[in-house]
Amino acid sequence: MSLGMTVSELQAKLSSTELKEWQVFYEMEPFGHIRDDLNAGLITNTLMNIHRGEKQQAYKLQDTMLTFGKKQKKRQSQREISARLMAWCGGKK
DSSP: OTTSSOHHHHHHHOOHHHHHHHHHHHHHSOOSHHHHHHHHHHHHHHHHHHTSOTTSOOOOGGGGSOOOSOOOOOOOOHHHHHHHHHHHTTTOO
16 A cells, blocks of 8 residues: 555556566665665664764664564563463462
């Protein structure tokens, strides 16, 4: 929907040749929200490095990039699992 039309509407208005041209253009000059996130990360990275301490290690671009998707879950200890089960059961053994 970021193109302002559905897939069906897009297929009706765009030839396969034009679609391929857009794909090639995107590979050369990415656009859209992914590029916007990269630009925001670059600006943030630059500002953080300008204002970091003299002896502080420089920030990497990965430190300032937005990340989405599944996060790694911390593995729970046996004690944490037991405590959660006890709480779920109302504290009864």
